[in-house]
Amino acid sequence: MTPEPTPLTSLREGAIATVAEIKLPAEQRRRLFELGLLLGTPVELVRFAPFGDPVEIKVRGYNLSLRRHEAEQILVRPA
Amino acid sequence: MNHTEHAPADLNQARDIQRDTQPRAGEPAAPSTLQYVVLTGNPNTGKTSVFNALTGLRAKVGNYAGVTVERIEGRLVGAPAGLDVRVLDLPGAYSLRATSVAEQVACDVLLQRQPDVPPPALVVIVLDASNLERNLYYATQVIELGYPTLVALNMVDVAEANGIHVDTSKLADALGVPVIPTIATGRKGIPELRQAIISALQRPACTRPKSFCALPGPFQAEVDDLARLLATVRPSHAWLAPAEALLLLSSVRALESSMKHLPKHVIDAVHAARARLEAANIDWRTLPIEARYATAQAIHQAVATEHWPRGETVTDKLDRVLTHRLWGTVIFLSAMALMFQAMFVFGRVPSQALQAGFSLLGRAIESVLPPGDLTDLLVNGVIGGVGAVVVFLPQILLLFLFIEFLEDTGYMARVAFLMDRVLSKVGLAGKSFIPLLCSFGCAIPGIMAARAIESPRDRLVTCLVVPLMGCSARLPVYTLLISACIPETKAFGVLNLRGLTMLGMYILGIAAALSMAWLFKNTLLKGEPSMLVMELPPYRKPLLGAMLIRMWDRAKLFLYRAGTVILGVNIILWFLLSYPRDAQLERASEAKLAEVRAQLATGGLTSTEAETAMAAIQAEREAARLTHSFAGRLGRLIEPVIAPLGFDWKIGIGIVASFGARELFVSTMAIIHNMGQPDDTGLNLHDLAQKLRTERRPDGTPAFTTLTGVTLMVFYVFALQCASTVAVMWRETNSLKWPLIQWIYMGALAWIMAFLTRQLGLLLGLG
CATH class of the missing domain: 3.40.50.300 (P-loop containing nucleotide triphosphate hydrolases)
Incomplete structure (x- = not known):
């Protein structure tokens, strides 16, 4: 059975999961999709910046920085 | 074509x-x-x-x-x-x-x-x-x-x-x-x-572009229909129509940006097509992205072979240190300190050399040409104005070089990553850090550094607030006022009160910049919160030659565009400070000078005595000229406005004259208090401070009390007393609107804060 989706920010540094849902306004979701963060895409949480914000992730072989409150809206299923 | x-x-x-x-x-x-x-x-x-x-x-x-x-x-x-x-x-x-x-x-x-x-x-x-x-x-x-x-x-x-x-x-x-x-x-x-x-x-090849976006039948049909419609609107670009149609259909932003390029019936057709797709349960936003990524993934898999499983790259290793919560921050702060040091300490040497060079040139021209209005225009207006532009050049060059370096190596993105949290509190982004830092030296490179900020709103807010950071031109003003008005005592037994006042002014500037950023982001420049998604690119080795050339290209642009405005403003200011001349006044001082010369000739005065007397007459003449000039009249005119702040008309003239640049306040104070035009050996701030301390108003009260000094410093923390900043804002925002808003809000803030300072001081029994 598939585990329940959890926010991307709940992952530990170095953990990999797949994108399950993006609960952001349509245009912002569209942007993330265009950057390759499509549903079902594997994503690694690389690290948190000082004070825990922003978050660095790795997707499709490159690194992206997202603010925490947006990253929280990205739900993932741990692989 | x-x-x-x-x-x-x-x-x-x-x-x-x-x-x-x-x-x-x-x-x-x-x-x-x-x-x-x-x-x-x-x-x-x-x-x-x-x-x-x-x-x-x-x-x-x-x-x-x-x-x-x-x-x-x-x-x-x-x-x-x-x-x-x-x-x-x-x-x-x-x-x-x-x-x-x-x-x-x-x-x-x-x-x-x-x-x-x-x-x-x-x-x-x-x-x-x-x-x-x-x-x-x-x-x-x-x-x-x-x-x-x-x-x-x-x-x-x-x-x-x-x-x-x-x-x-x-x-x-x-x-x-x-x-x-x-x-x-x-x-x-x-x-x-x-x-x-x-x-x-x-020999243009007969290419037939492939399609990389396999859409379901109904979607493709809508794209084709729209393409046919677009082809009728721009027949010359019919070949572009299919790609344009897909773009318009699938992107809100693309349609918005096309409003001014397309007739209304096309826009309506797009909306209608989207409605039909929605009715058919087709997600017009997402589907083309998914379809294209599927193709990209398939091509990638077909053409790329991985020799070994992806491990840790050099960038990954570097980032473990450079973006480390503790070490990353330490390295970052050291790098910024180094950059600041280089720009404003090492950069000052060529800056001062350039200034001295222009001053020498002016002197040389003065000695060759006959004295008169034209010579004065050339020396004080034109050469002084050019000097005002090039004095920024070493700092601007160094700034551009640093920014090139940060961008080319990929470290700029890490700066933004590390600083984002701190600055997002006031609605700015991590990349605003560098402009804010640079502005401790000078707001001109600060505003130019804001180019690195992608979001136009964040960039504008950054530009609007950076002149509040305590720039180096405020330093002479603070130094003069502190030594004239703040007693040399210890606060709390240990801290030097003068040093503490100086620190206070800098902290006030930082607090003001951050608060105003927050205020702008929540009022005038409020908008949908922009999502900050930023790539952290792999680190790369920068190429020095390319960096140097790009640095020079950008500096040239500064010289052409901002430099011309700064020069123009300086000439206008020269005019306002020199005209009109009072013939009677000129004749009177000429007569006095002639008298001294006559006494010297008859032996009534020694040459030293004569020199002193002539210098005094010259200083008096310059003070009278300044008082009589447009700027002087403006200073008197604004006296009712600044009277509630405890400033007299002489300070008013200082404020008017220092619109050109804040440090002009010091030389204007020197001239108006009969101390003459400061020469190259540098004006003796100590003497001027001494003079200001003894200065009395007509009613016999001291003109520069501790409270007046503090109020005036607070005024200079906030007021946009810098024509060059206005010029650069104008060029960087491509409109006069924003520099005007900036000038007005900072001026209003300066008055209000100075007023509050005075009232508070009076309440506390100062003054």
Whole structure:
């Protein structure tokens, strides 16, 4: 059975999961999709910046920085 | 390029023409026509290195019409005679569905909507071989537009180092366009790329763009219908219509930005098509993205082989230190301290040398030309004005060099990553840190550094608040007022009160900048919160030669654009400070001077006595001239406005004169208090402070009390007393609106804060 989706920010540094849902306004979701963060895409949480914000992730072989409150809206299923 | 001969007679033919013939840059250009080759690709693909290698580093840097996006173009080196080829380095883009202003420019150029850019004859897409999948997403969008296209597969060395091999010929087959592998930083593959560009321009290949976006039937039908409609609107661009149609249908932003380019019936048709798709349960936003990424993924898998499983790259290793919560922050702060030190401490040496040089030049001219208005204009207006511009040059050059370095190495993104949390509290982004830091030295480089901020709103807010940071021009003003008005005592037994006051002014400036940023983001520049998504690109070795040349190109732009305005403002200020002259007053001091000379001749005075007397008369004359000038009258005129702050008309003249630059307050105070024009040995601040302390108002009370001093310093913390900042704001925002708003809000804030300071002081029994 598939585990329940959890926010991307709940992952530990170095953990990999797949994108399950993006609960952001349509245009912002569209942007993330265009950057390759499509549903079902594997994503690694690389690290948190000082004070825990922003978050660095790795997707499709490159690194992206997202603010925490947006990253929280990205739900993932741990692989 | 002429596409009109292929214009469809029948609108139903539009699509058939696109599919069945090759009407694009079909015909070879007439000899020696100017042809544009545009270079496009994702950010961080080494596009600029490709550009530098193709153009031999001789770029023309400017702005695109109407936006403050840097336009970089250069002539293709090695083109055969009769072929004049310009290479345009488009801003990096992740998608043709633009999100940032820079991406919009890239999209507009490719859709031939950017009025100041001629239609491209050839498109060169730069791909990062080490990050192929996401790069292919954009590349396939551009190929579908239908221009003659080449792909430069760049950074194949980085890909190999990461264990990835890309099969060039397979990639060319998959994309349907020629692919040339390059290592632009090492100039590898550049001759081949240049040759491919030249042959493509001489013999345009009959390319038939592939489609990389497999849409469900009903969606494709809507795209085709819209394309036919678009072809009737711009028959000359019928070949662009299918790609444009897909873009309009699938992107809110693309449609919004097209409003001014398209007639209403087309816009309505797009809305209607979207409604039909929604009714059919088709997600017009997402589906094309998913379809295209599926293609990009498939191509990537087919052409790239991984020698070994992806492990930790050099960038990953570096980032473990450089973005480490503790070490990353320590390294970052040290780097910034070094940068600040270099700009404002080492940069001051050439800055002062330049200033001294111009001052010497002025003196030389003064000694050669007869004294008079024209000489005065030349020396104090023109040469002084030019001096005011070039004095910024060393700092600007160093700033640009640092920014180039930070951008080229990839560290800039880490700066933003580390500082984002701190600055997001007041609504700014991490990249605002560098402009804010630079502004401790000078707001001019600070405002220019804000160019690195992608979000126009964040950039504008940053520019609006950076002049509040305590710049180096405030330092002489604070120093003078502190030594004139603040007693030399210890606060709390240990701390020097004077030092504490100085520190207080700097902290006040920082607090003001951050609060105003917060206020702007929550009022005037409020808007949908922009999402901060930022790529952290792999670290790269910067190329010094390219950095130096780009630095110089940007500095030239500063000289041309801001420099001319600064010069003009300085000449106007010179005029306001010198005119009108009072003939009676001039005659009176001439008579006094003649009297002294006569006494010297008859032996009534020794030469030392005569010199002292003449200097006193000169100083008096300059004070009288200043009082009589437009600026002096303005200073008196504003006296009722500044009286509630405890300032008299002499301070008023100081405030008016120091609109040119804050440090002018000090020399104006010297002149108006009969201490004469400060010479090159530097005005003795101590003497002037002494003089100010003894200065009395007509009613006998001291003019510079502790409270007046503090109030005046608070005024200078907030007021935008800097014509150069106004000039640079004007140039950087392309409008007079924002510098005006800035000048007014800072002026109002200065008055209010000074007023509150005075009231508080009076309550506390100071004054």
